[in-house]
Amino acid sequence: VLAAGGVAALAEVAGDVQRAAGAAERLLELLDARPTITAPSAPQTLPGRIEGAIGIHGVRFAYPNRPDTPALDGIDLQIRPGERVALVGPSGAGKSTLLHLLLRFYDPQSGYLTLDGIDLRGLDPHTLRTQLGLVSQEPVLFSGSAADNIRYGNPEASLQQVREAARDANALSFIEALPHGFETPLGPGGLQLSGGQRQRLAIARALLRDPRVLLLDEATSALDAESERVVQEALDRLMQGRTSLVIAHRLATVVAADRLLVFDQGRLIASGSHASLLESSALYRQLASLQFSATAPIRETK
């Protein structure tokens, strides 16, 4: 589960933080004040549209308060543009930590990470985060209308674009059924949404941002089967054509992934398809039987 400490950066990844409600802005100031990463003096710019290739080179990382216990160790990994990768492993294996490093909440003590071959340490953290889209288990809703909350992904978007994103996120019908449709106030002080509705709103937001790289932390809490199906369908649409790293908790996700990466105690211990890992990895077999919720229907494709 992604640490709450990164809420502001999460907000930044979810949209344009400059437009965020006051609380999120204050959190961002705190985050920017964190000494854990150093912004480069002459940051490299990224081309407008990146490919979305990710490289992880000999990465070792321990959290500052536990310097002797690496959360990740000896990680080497190349992820192709457009590849859909599922991260699996027991609790504490280092899955969220890998996303933290990509978001540059922290830098590794050794090794380095790249985006399109560019060392993340050479990029301005804000520029980096505008290239990454994040959909977490508990998406943050800001006070403002449903439209504002989606537009947070791209403040320039027209209402038509907001509607299209909502439609593709399977959120249109529930938004239209709200008391004031897209103008219904949400979030703190406004209408509270169900878990599945919040997730679809976050997906709409991400669709509008159109990032090349998606980081997803799949919900562990079970939605009812119908919500699960509509969320899954929206996520599939969102992942289409983008590099996606998903902390996977659903069988449907691991089955549909191009590649699964099995983490255990900070190490990448196995990789392959669901079927091949069932054959080759005892830990994976155990995870598959214990951890993956099969509520969502398994796709026939791929």
Ligand code: ATP
């Ligand atoms: P889960 O599925 O439970 O979210 P995970 O595979 O994502 O687990 P991580 O959250 O990456 O695992 O944790 C890897 C290790 O780092 C664990 O030992 C965890 O206790 C530790 N850890 C995670 N976050 C922090 C933090 N902010 N400070 C110190 N240690 C942390």
